[in-house]
Amino acid sequence: MEIVERRERLRPPAPQPVPWLVFSHGKGGKNQMFFNILEQDKNYSRSIPEMRQKFIHASQHDWLVMSDRNFEEHCFLWNPVSLETVQLPPLKVEYNLWTLKSKYDQGGTTCILTAPPNDPNCMILFWNMCTTFFLFCRLGEEQWTKQYYKLEDGDNHTLRRAISCSDGNIYALTLQGKLAVIDQVPPGRLSVRILEVEPAKSPTMTEALDKYLVESCGEIFLVMGIYTGFILEEASNIEVFRMDFSSMVWAKVQSIGDNVFFLGDEFCLSCSTVDSKVKGNCIYFTQTNDKSLYTFTLQDKSISVSLPCPNLSTPWFSLGWIMPVHRSAVTSIEHAQRIPKEKNTKVKDTQKAIIREEEVEKRVVEGRAWSEVPNDLLKLITRHLLLADYMQFSLVCKTWRLAALPTKWNNALIESSTQCSWLMSIQTEMGKCSFFDPTSSMTYFMDVPDLSGATICFSKDGWLLISQGLHSVFFFNPFTKARIELPDLNTNYFFKGISFSSSPTSPDCVVFGINNNFPEWIEIGVCRRGDKSWTVFNLRSNLHFLTSFNNPVFYNGSFYCLGQEGNLGVFDPNEGQFTILRNPQKPCTSTRQNFLVECNGDLLSVFVGHLAKWVRIFRLDHSIMVWKETKCLEDHTLFVSRVASLTKTEMTKKWGMENKVYFPRFRGKEGVSYTLGACSNDFSESEKPNLNFYGTKEPVHCAWIEPRWPRPCCEELNWLV
The missing domain is CATH 2.120.10 (Neuraminidase)
Structure with a gap:
């Protein structure tokens, strides 16, 4: 390992509680632009030697797995905080991982870093969805091991995206959407098990679906991107499922709480927003050949779009998300365990406020029900309501609904609303x-x-x-x-x-x-x-x-x-x-x-x-x-x-x-x-x-x-x- 000290432009920006989105741009791919959602109106321009003309295949355990765009066999680990570099054995061109990837829009090659390089269990694993073999090596080995695999249930399809979880397991999706586990078995081999889990289904009829695996707070989530058209160009919706291992089903969720997901072509990240100013319950993602940043908000089911780096010079391409700060699963779980207590306190305070408010209303109204408001007064009120207020008015109770008969509409109401x-x-x-x-x-x-x-x-x-x-x-x-x-x-x-x-x-x-x-x-x-x-x-x-x-x-x-x-x-x-x-x-x-x-x-x-x-x-x-x-x-x-x-x-x-x-x-x-x-x-x-x-x-x-x-x-x- 080599530790390097250098001036600001030659090193990444300081770590943040959430990942950095990085673009390579300019002639020769020498420059990088960094963006963080905590600083929406700010970019950081850099020219980092280790990132020039490079691909980022994984960002895990504080480290990046990278390869050279010009010399595809050159592969290495790099720490964007300490600037340490760990060289890996050269990847033979005949393995063809990157060439196969270029024929497909997204997610062709998957990379997993199982542990940081100072861990004896550290292994780097590659595969391509167009092939049926793994490429893997452990630190200290002089060459990559090529091993063919076959899915257990006779499924002729291959593996696609995957995650390395805090429990030590590697989970992957098949092209059919089935959940698989990649096990390390002696002597130095890998095997694939298909779990008895029905693939998550989207109720929307669509030609294009893209699926991502994300680990958050020790749990596995499946994020399903739904696109218009036959290629993954324009997302029209996102659905999220949580793996329920007790019943072995993908359970659809309406909220991811205070967590935020970051989706990329090569890999995905997640983090908690409890100790940051970032809005939770959101999913950030990019799209192929598009420098825009999209945000899916689960609360109101909307997709917003922004331009994170407006001054990119051509040619440019996205390097994806990098998370220089190691966030252990224990820390995330501690956050998750602390949230309910904080929420319960807020709920109790809110309940007290509601009770006090009800007591005030009770004293003012003196127990009179809404239905006891005089009918003539109700009719008078309806003549001055816009249609939307009219709609809410009729939902209060039966008496109010009868007073809001459509024959009582006035011309102004109709004209302003219909x-x-x-x-x-x-x-x-x-x-x-x-x-x-x-x-x-x-x-x-x-x-x-x-x-x-x-x-x-x-x-x-x-x-x-x-x-x-x-x-x-x-x-x-x-x-x-x-x-x-x-x-x-x-x-x-x-x-x-x-x-x-x-x-x-x-x-x-x-x-x-x-x-x-x-x-x-x-x-x-x-x-x-x-x-x-x-x-x-x-x-x-x-x-x-x-x-x-x-x-x-x-x-x-x-x-x-x-x-x-x-x-x-x-x-x-x-x-x-x-x-x-x-x-x-x-x-x-x-x-x-x-x-x-x-x-x-x-x-x-x-x-x-x-x-x-x-x-x-x-x-x-x-x-x-x-x-x-x-x-x-x-x-x-x-x-x-x-x-x-x-x-x-x-x-x-x-x-x-x-x-x-x-x-x-x-x-x-x-x-x-x-x-x-x-x-x-x-x-x-x-x-x-x-x-x-x-x-x-x-x-x-x-x-x-x-x-x-x-x-x-x-x-x-x-x-x-």
């Missing part, structure tokens, strides 16, 4: 929902038990199309709580896109769903009012078609689906026929965020560049079947999202919302909109234009909805009638 689309989000598994009104930038909250564990699939005419569990699909109006049950699906929910033609109370309502994992195969699901079951059929086409990441639009009597290449697929519900149109062709390069929407009798497509660097809108010219770019929406306003895209015209003049596109995003408490012709995203009247989504967050379960309060009769709520 002429603009609201952004609705399901924030918790228990059905806590938020409603954002862009005209006032106000957000209202409501508990909707009917939506516990539900996913919003589509929205139209004030109705939501909801999936719940694997088979249940139903209509729901969150303003009236009206519910219309649809027949259960015979298989798990599988639609990539779904829509309905008109209000579900209408006798001609048709629900249309589409799924295609392969460009030549299309699966269609149809359910009409009165149907007792879904009609599902498969189609094969010589014209390749892959649906884009948005829902179909009912237009001129047919359902139109936007393809990833800008082309259209059309389903005629009367003929029961799906047609792929040769034209129009793709009008621009974006495939990440595309939207289809009807506007004033025209069919519009909205294409958004990565993080909204640009926004372009096209109108379909039916005469020549070409997308023609439009620079102005005039008095119209578009509200776009993957679930539902809507158009409004009534409120544009009054609210100053004309000629804008609203996205399902927030910056602070303000909504995010794009003004055509201005080339900017508007966050508020007082802020300067911004050309991207940095500094914004998006709820993962959200949709634009039109606030409507219909009162359907019993027959209309029965789908089979």
Whole structure:
């Protein structure tokens, strides 16, 4: 080992309670940029010899496992605090670990450092998901050991990501998502055991999933990243599971408490935020070929995006997260054990405060119930409420609900609330929902038990199309709580896109769903009012078609689906026929965020560049079947999202919302909109234009909805009638 002393620019920044995110940048990869979430507006520029033109394969036990980008056989351990270096045997080029990795977007090669180099149990272990052999060595050995492995249960797949836990075990995931243990067996060999644990399943139908293993406070967590599209480019949701060894199941969790996870392509880290100023219950992650930093907040189920290092010179690439400070499992467990006591103290104090508050209210009200408020006074109050307050008003008790009959609404209430689309989000598994009104930038909250564990699939005419569990699909109006049950699906929910033609109370309502994992195969699901079951059929086409990441639009009597290449697929519900149109062709390069929407009798497509660097809108010219770019929406306003895209015209003049596109995003408490012709995203009247989504967050379960309060009769709520 060699201990080195040097000036500041040639060594990493001082250790922090949370990991550093590191980028290599500039000609020759000589420079590094360090970022820490504790200092959001600060970067540290370095040029560290050991990190020039290097890969970081693992950050464990205070040490980094590194290799040279130019001389792939050069591999070593490096301590970013003491600057000690431990040379490892050269990796033979024929092992091909790095070449195989370059053919895949993420997670090709896995590396495990079982212990620090001063520990006799220290071993460095490599494998690639495209191969079936291990490469490992122990300190002092002059060459790597190559050992082939075979999974016990006959699974032909290979191992992927892994973690080395504080209990001494190495846990890994197979490509099928099964949990395995890598054991060290004499004499100096490794074996793989598949544990009897069912793979964690996502209720969302998606082409792309990425799974990470994380150890936190002595427990194993599985973090499942859900992406739009076929490659891991844009995360749309994250789900977290904890390994319950008592019952051998992956248990889904809604919170990770005061802990924070940091996900990377090569390895993951976790830390406690008890003794730091970092917000807990969050997951930080990066994405391939993207210098953005994303944060998933479990509390409100949202993904925010920031630009941690805005001044990177090209070429650049991410080295991942490094954690120079050793945090033993004992320390983490001590934190975890101390948390409940602190929380209990806070709970007791809060309970005392609530009791005192109730005593005051009791003395003031003198025992009178809310239901005893005079009816005339209640009716007078309702005339001055906005719709969101009106919704909460009717939930207090039966007496208040009767006083809030829709016939008592006044014109101001209707005009201020129903002429603009609201952004609705399901924030918790228990059905806590938020409603954002862009005209006032106000957000209202409501508990909707009917939506516990539900996913919003589509929205139209004030109705939501909801999936719940694997088979249940139903209509729901969150303003009236009206519910219309649809027949259960015979298989798990599988639609990539779904829509309905008109209000579900209408006798001609048709629900249309589409799924295609392969460009030549299309699966269609149809359910009409009165149907007792879904009609599902498969189609094969010589014209390749892959649906884009948005829902179909009912237009001129047919359902139109936007393809990833800008082309259209059309389903005629009367003929029961799906047609792929040769034209129009793709009008621009974006495939990440595309939207289809009807506007004033025209069919519009909205294409958004990565993080909204640009926004372009096209109108379909039916005469020549070409997308023609439009620079102005005039008095119209578009509200776009993957679930539902809507158009409004009534409120544009009054609210100053004309000629804008609203996205399902927030910056602070303000909504995010794009003004055509201005080339900017508007966050508020007082802020300067911004050309991207940095500094914004998006709820993962959200949709634009039109606030409507219909009162359907019993027959209309029965789908089979």
